[in-house]
């Protein structure tokens with residue numbers, strides 16, 4: 001993977017390792033051989049909701065946040081874009097670059113709020129600890145997550161990567177939570193194109209798996 005110039009000082013990733021939104025940024029950095037410092041928070045115990053965090057890191061009370069010097073950049077896909085700007089992970093062709101953004105918006109609107117949220121509720125928080133309101137949302141999130149995964153599988157029937165002819169940030173953004181969708185009760189058994197694409201992403205040079213994506 002051709003790389004951009006290494007960013008200095010080393011960016012700091014404010015993160016919780018259980019979060020796929022954070023993993024996306026670690027994976028982008030790994031593919032670019034960009035070192036990152038990591039500062040960890042426990043979202044379950046409210047560490048991103050303290051007055052200090054809200055004032056100094058992200059007024060929106062969430063990780064990931066990429067810190068570059070004294071500037072703070074929340075939103076995972078914005079942080080991936082910052083790291084990859086000028087690299088082969090962002091297509092040069094104008095339409096393909098916009099199409100990459102299309103899939104990154106799809107990831108945030110159709111995929112992550114359903115596939116990632118069900119994983120978080122069912123595998124991390126635990127079904128018995130969900131509120132009534134959360135429990136009531138499960139069927140709708142299940143249906144919308146299934147729809148997003150099926151759409152992705154159909155899209156990949158005739159192509160190796162989400163846009164263009166090589167891996168881009170669209171693949172990185174969609175890889176994270178798709179790779180653990182079974183933890184949210186989704187199945188890839190009938191989605192062979194998605195399974196093949198996950199394996200393709202995993203063979204990219206410098207690919208780092210979720211568990212030890214440390215650069």
Ligand SMILES: N[C@@H](CCC(=O)N[C@@H](CS)C(=O)NCC(=O)O)C(=O)O
Nearest residue numbers: 019021043061062063064075076077
């Ligand atoms: N759209 C944001 C989503 C950020 C987000 O929802 N972060 C979650 C973890 S994945 C979080 O910090 N939750 C803790 C909380 O809301 O208190 C992104 O892509 O970065």
